[in-house]
Amino acid sequence: MFCGKENTGTVCGQCVIGEIALFSYLDNGSLRKLRSLAAGAYFPSGRTIVEQGQEQEHVFVITRGLVKLYRLTADGQRQITGFLGAGDLLGSIKRNAQAYCTAEAMTDVEACSIQRANFTNFLQDQPRVCFNLLVAATDEIEARYDHSILLARKHANGRLAAFLLLMALRWRSLEDAPVVIHVPMPRSDIADHLGLTTETVSRVLSQFKNRGIIEFQGPKTIVLRSIAALYDLAGLEELPRPRMAMGL
Amino acid sequence: MFCGKENTGTVCGQCVIGEIALFSYLDNGSLRKLRSLAAGAYFPSGRTIVEQGQEQEHVFVITRGLVKLYRLTADGQRQITGFLGAGDLLGSIKRNAQAYCTAEAMTDVEACSIQRANFTNFLQDQPRVCFNLLVAATDEIEARYDHSILLARKHANGRLAAFLLLMALRWRSLEDAPVVIHVPMPRSDIADHLGLTTETVSRVLSQFKNRGIIEFQGPKTIVLRSIAALYDLAGLEELPRPRMAMGL
DNA sequence: CGGGATGTTGAGGCAAGTCAATCTAAGTGG
């Protein structure tokens, strides 16, 4: 799966790093160089990948699994800032190397790891990669704005409707209903992400169920019966297109 | 003040574009090239600089005045996403040129304007500028995260305490109390920015006044009597260092 | 010195938080 140092000599035909949009147009020489910098990494479910405030030694491209990002505030509250999946970038370029938030593997996670310094140098050598990463960062800023608007302006049911739609869209395309989505995180994580409490999340989801908008197949598998109703509740016309997410 | 095409021949000793952190280390040749791309721009108070959804022709470096950024949601609500001042960048590099939000001059505004295409080309030619802009974008992402946490986790008084501290710190250093800050935007803008209503903003500020934390000199000039109390209310230990803000 | 825009204060309602009790799911060991 990986084509880094630790796997030198293995078949690289299925290495994913070249398929990441960020690197997809690199010529063979540059791609080979990038691969020479990369190493495979594995984190079992529950393992902390980077910890808030610690120096980040590596940048990761997630290739499999799900990562939860959260930040602890000075007064001891936890805010889940986002979730990363395959294709997303964890640990970007920053002024200081201290991680802004903690990243924790929610499932078993595989990733491509690159030394920070090497990645920084690679960016300086490859202006197009740097430029594309800048575009990705701008996308991330827009996504953060959208989330702020969600928190500032939507009620609990709107936030959850938007969340379900994003979960449905994030790692697959949204075909016609019914769409079955898997929600791997516990209710408390959803609540933390949306600025609600677990009880409210539970109540709103039950309300959606009673209104026939969604249907449960166990607490973590949800069938979206009416996409239109969810759009309406979320007050959305269109969802952001799929993109590479960046965790700091 | 400006050194762009429209001002060719004027004294350039006081041109600010070279003083922006983003460009500060450019050699003379590159800086001259950048200046040749820049033109002065002026927007009277109340003028819309860029409008949400419209193609952005230019990128601006604000050199004087205050700009308010807001986005209208599909269901007709308004969210003020931020405020820009001198040294900040308006209209970054994006996948599509459509503006994410509207930018409106709150005061008379002077800016350095650069054609988007020219700026993009300049970035490709100047990897270090591109890299530094990427770092600035990452700072912006962190600032957006902080604002999300504010909206998700803080009550009205915490949000306003944090807002007052940010206003105090943003364009000047925060010396020992009492600090006199100028809050040029109306209460409705503050409310929109913090996900509150004007009434709540007013009530909380009155509460601060009654508790002796702040003092009014007219509704737009506020004396911060107790910085410590504000930090405590905001649940903060430290504020983000001053940075170049980016509006999309 | 008016009069509209902006800001403040008050009364009442409601959405979501809090506290607490149950219910369910998914392991765990006998």
Added chain:
DNA sequence: CCACTTAGATTGACTTGCCTCAACATCCCG
């Protein structure tokens, strides 16, 4: 394989902080 355990999820009763609606005050500018 099933009883037991435990974390997670749901539901209910009550409380509260903010919003809504409304009246009043103040600022600002012609």
